[in-house]
Amino acid sequence: MDNKGVCMDNLVLEATKITPKVHFDATSGVLEIAGDSYPEHSLQFYEQVFTWLDDFIGQTTLPITFHFRLFYFNTSSSKCILNILERLDEAYRRGRQVSLYWHYREDDEDIRESGEEFAEDLSLAFQFVKH
Amino acid sequence: MTEQYLSGNFGGDMMAEDLFGLYQDLSQRKIWLAFKGAISQDILVELGTLLKSKSVLDRKVKRLFAIFVEMAQNILHYSAETETVPFSGNGTAQPVGVGVIVVSESADDYLVSAGNVVTDKQMTYLREQCERIHRADPGQLKQYYEDQRKAGRSMSDSKGAGLGLLDIARKADFPLEYEMRPIPDGRAFFVLTARIAKFNKQFT
Numbered sequence: 302m303d304n305k306g307v308c309m310d311n312l313v314l315e316a317t318k319i320t321p322k323v324h325f326d327a328t329s330g331v332l333e334i335a336g337d338s339y340p341e342h343s344l345q346f347y348e349q350v351f352t353w354l355d356d357f358i359g360q361t362t363l364p365i366t367f368h369f370r371l372f373y374f375n376t377s378s379s380k381c382i383l384n385i386l387e388r389l390d391e392a393y394r395r396g397r398q399v400s401l402y403w404h405y406r407e408d409d410e411d412i413r414e415s416g417e418e419f420a421e422d423l424s425l426a427f428q429f430v431k432h
Numbered sequence: 433m434t435e436q437y438l439s440g441n442f443g444g445d446m447m448a449e450d451l452f453g454l455y456q457d458l459s460q461r462k463i464w465l466a467f468k469g470a471i472s473q474d475i476l477v478e479l480g481t482l483l484k485s486k487s488v489l490d491r492k493v494k495r496l497f498a499i500f501v502e503m504a505q506n507i508l509h510y511s512a513e514t515e516t517v518p519f520s521g522n523g524t525a526q527p528v529g530v531g532v533i534v535v536s537e538s539a540d541d542y543l544v545s546a547g548n549v550v551t552d553k554q555m556t557y558l559r560e561q562c563e564r565i566h567r568a569d570p571g572q573l574k575q576y577y578e579d580q581r582k583a584g585r586s587m588s589d590s591k592g593a594g595l596g597l598l599d600i601a602r603k604a605d606f607p608l609e610y611e612m613r614p615i616p617d618g619r620a621f622f623v624l625t626a627r628i629a630k631f632n633k634q635f636t
Binding site for chain 1: 499505599
């Protein structure tokens with residue numbers, strides 16, 4: 302295997318009513334979380350996301366393109382999203398190339414604002430994409 | 433054979449007349465939904481779906497939905513009264529919080545009210561949280577929210593009623609209303625109400 306670590310499996314979780322779609326492509330470095338997130342135990346759901354991301358950051362050098370396409374998330378999911386963002390931010394500060402896209406619907410300024418609040422404490426620049 | 437069901441002795445059960453009264457009451461108060469019982473995640477999702485289908489999902493109704501989810505999950509996780517619900521969530525029987533949650537509308541507002549039994553310790557905690565929220569301006573609320581989110585992000589227990597309360601307070605258009613009503617066993621019944629203005633206030 303080469304040093305880009307393409308031996309890693311993708312992480313693919315289909316959306317449910319209460320958990321988002323997760324499509325993490327280890328070959329392209331394009332990672333996406335989309336949909337609604339309000340599971341009963343957020344950490345139980347996001348643990349696998351953290352683990353995959355840690356492995357991907359630690360074992361590969363590929364640039365990361367991360368898309369958040371969230372429609373609704375509850376407060377406990379919000380803690381997990383912060384956790385993901387901090388991992389990306391740390392990788393970025395250590396020299397990893399990271400592009401972060403925060404998608405929101407034109408009529409949903411609340412989602413944009415929640416992205417702006419996450420961005421305040423991070424060095425990583427958010428690119429806001431209106432749909 | 434069916435007659436015995438129709439004319440049977442109802443005893444302490446709700447009689448037809450009471451049910452009509454309840455029906456009228458629910459209609460007059462414009463109750464979108466009212467639920468009393470164990471709020472499992474499955475129930476929460478179904479009620480939430482019902483709520484979303486009640487109206488065009490604009491910014492206001494989305495906030496109403498968000499407040500509903502936080503209040504319902506607070507009951508699910510923290511109510512001092514629980515019932516064991518079989519096959520809830522991950523497929524095993526587990527205790528689920530019991531409470532009451534009502535979503536309604538008035539001429540000017542949408543309302544979400546939730547009530548559940550709390551212990552002495554929870555009562556003290558909730559009173560402190562609610563008072564702190566009452567004293568805060570929007571900037572402070574944002575700060576509290578961000579601090580609490582940061583503090584709780586790596587805890588193994590990712591629930592945290594405090595963050596939910598702050599989120600509810602930030603999404604509501606008016607200060608949260610809360611009440612602690614002592615109940616005979618020494619615990620209390622905690623009621624929280626959040627209001628969202630249907631129309632944007634223009635001259636304030």
